Amino acid sequence: MTTLNIRCGTCRKAVHPTSGLLWADLTDLPKPPDVAPARWRIAHYECAPEMGASAYSIELTRAATYSELLWWTAHLSEKSWLEDTTWMSCMQLTAETGVMDFGPGWADLGSLSTDVGGDLPW
Numbered sequence: 005m006t007t008l009n010i011r012c013g014t015c016r017k018a019v020h021p022t023s024g025l026l027w028a029d030l031t032d033l034p035k036p037p038d039v040a041p042a043r044w045r046i047a048h049y050e051c052a053p054e055m056g057a058s059a060y061s062i063e064l065t066r067a068a069t070y071s072e073l074l075w076w077t078a079h080l081s082e083k084s085w086l087e088d089t090t091w092m093s094c095m096q097l098t099a100e101t102g103v104m105d106f107g108p109g110w111a112d113l114g115s116l117s118t119d120v121g122g123d124l125p126w
């Protein structure tokens with residue numbers, strides 16, 4: 005199974021599947037009148053923030069091929085909050101580019117989170 009090219013949202017360098025994770029912070033789920041979805045992010049372990057209990061994280065060793073991403077999409081589709089995250093946009097972009105790049109990282113969350121809609125801005 006072909007491993008996808010994966011890019012760290014923090015340092016913007018390639019991430020080997022054994023070296024990082026992807027996650028969404030569920031405290032970022034939209035609360036009316038805020039409609040910005042919670043962003044999924046990718047980072048090396050050393051580039052990622054401390055994961056709180058509200059983070060839904062997935063090791064890249066379990067999410068680095070198309071078939072693994074398809075499995076996670078099916079699994080996450082059972083979560084009531086999935087549509088309030090950028091997962092589907094991230095999957096669409098990954099399918100179109102062949103690269104898992106969920107955009108710039110967690111540190112600049114504030115500046116980007118308000119304008120992420122159905123399509124990602126990068």
Ligand SMILES: [Zn+2]
Nearest residue numbers: 012015048051
């Ligand atoms: Zn990094």
